[in-house]
Amino acid sequence: MEFLSGSKEEFFEFMNSLSKKDRIAIISHTDLDGLTSAVLMEEMLSETNIKPKFINFINYGNDMFNIVYKKLKSKKIGKAFLLDINESSDYEGFRKIQENFGTFLVDHHPSKAYDKGVIKTKTKDCSALTLYRIGEGQYHLERWKGLVCATMITEFSYTDDSNLAFIQKLYPRVTRESILNSIPGKVSQLISSGLIYLHGREKRIYHLVKKGKINELKRYDKIIRSEVEKVSDEFKEKAEYSSDKELYFFYSPLKKFDISSFIITTLSVQQKDKTFVFLSDLKDKKGFVKVSARNQSGNVDLNLLMKKGISGLKNASAGGHVKASGASFMKRDLDKFKENLLEL
Numbered sequence: 001m002e003f004l005s006g007s008k009e010e011f012f013e014f015m016n017s018l019s020k021k022d023r024i025a026i027i028s029h030t031d032l033d034g035l036t037s038a039v040l041m042e043e044m045l046s047e048t049n050i051k052p053k054f055i056n057f058i059n060y061g062n063d064m065f066n067i068v069y070k071k072l073k074s075k076k077i078g079k080a081f082l083l084d085i086n087e088s089s090d091y092e093g094f095r096k097i098q099e100n101f102g103t104f105l106v107d108h109h110p111s112k113a114y115d116k117g118v119i120k121t122k123t124k125d126c127s128a129l130t131l132y133r134i135g136e137g138q139y140h141l142e143r144w145k146g147l148v149c150a151t152m153i154t155e156f157s158y159t160d161d162s163n164l165a166f167i168q169k170l171y172p173r174v175t176r177e178s179i180l181n182s183i184p185g186k187v188s189q190l191i192s193s194g195l196i197y198l199h200g201r202e203k204r205i206y207h208l209v210k211k212g213k214i215n216e217l218k219r220y221d222k223i224i225r226s227e228v229e230k231v232s233d234e235f236k237e238k239a240e241y242s243s244d245k246e247l248y249f250f251y252s253p254l255k256k257f258d259i260s261s262f263i264i265t266t267l268s269v270q271q272k273d274k275t276f277v278f279l280s281d282l283k284d285k286k287g288f289v290k291v292s293a294r295n296q297s298g299n300v301d302l303n304l305l306m307k308k309g310i311s312g313l314k315n316a317s318a319g320g321h322v323k324a325s326g327a328s329f330m331k332r333d334l335d336k337f338k339e340n341l342l343e344l
Contacts, residue, residue, distance in 0.1 A: 065093025
């Protein structure tokens with residue numbers, strides 16, 4: 001595994017600086033990669049006889065670190081691990097966190113935060129895999145390897161040969177073609193459905209996963225699958241298509257569940273050379289829309305495309321990977337966002 005920034009040595013130096021007296025937090029992303037990263041981080045701290053005082057899951061936004069800052073202050077936190085968080089969505093806020101708390105960031109999103117206390121890897125090496133690789137041999141993480149493999153499926157880490165080999169050591173029969181229907185593929189589906197159904201209550205899923213009660217998520221999966229089927233049919237009927245850009249553009253009003261990423265990930269696997277842009281109302285931020293974009297070919301840099309889309313828009317943020325990215329902006333700017341995407 002190649003580190004674009006930071007090293008194992010820096011990570012262990014930070015770990016060794018911690019003591020039982022420190023009030024430590026784990027701040028992680030709301031998706032499966034963020035959840036698994038938090039599980040691994042808490043395990044490593046536990047084996048060092050340190051219990052984090054605060055574990056929290058956050059979503060991306062242009063003010064996300066302002067929210068984190070207030071929470072850390074209120075909990076009297078001194079040091080924090082930031083996991084699977086694309087700090088470029090709110091870089092000024094990230095710098096404020098760094099200046100006021102002892103922090104260590106582990107992440108795989110394209111970034112400019114290549115300084116001390118930051119480990120960055122390539123997109124293909126998701127944060128959970130990175131933490132597992134850092135900690136293996138030093139901590140007893142083996143029981144979480146299946147969870148890491150499931151995470152690598154949602155993050156498309158398995159498209160890399162060495163990462164597929166990592167999964168095949170635990171699941172020898174898995175192939176790139178069969179992986180979505182494999183054991184880790186089904187685990188990935190269950191947890192992801194649970195995270196969608198219980199959006200904003202990720203700690204409930206976190207505790208179920210830690211207790212090995214993943215099957216309890218089947219009831220949520222059934223509901224989410226049904227909703228995905230309905231909205232997928234709506235997408236196929238109403239999505240606008242730009243033949244010049246080979247891009248599908250679809251806006252769906254507020255739904256009960258945020259399933260946009262779920263849907264376009266499936267569609268983009270079926271048509272790898274096409275770009276899918278799915279917009280939906282933000283449930284917890286009135287007057288704003290969320291964008292999920294996918295293109296599995298890698299021929300279009302969606303990280304740059306989303307930043308192009310929000311160019312000139314106020315209170316907007318964007319970021320992600322080459323093949324998968326996202327954005328958010330005020331709903332009143334929807335037409336301008338679309339115009340920015342499609343301009344030559």
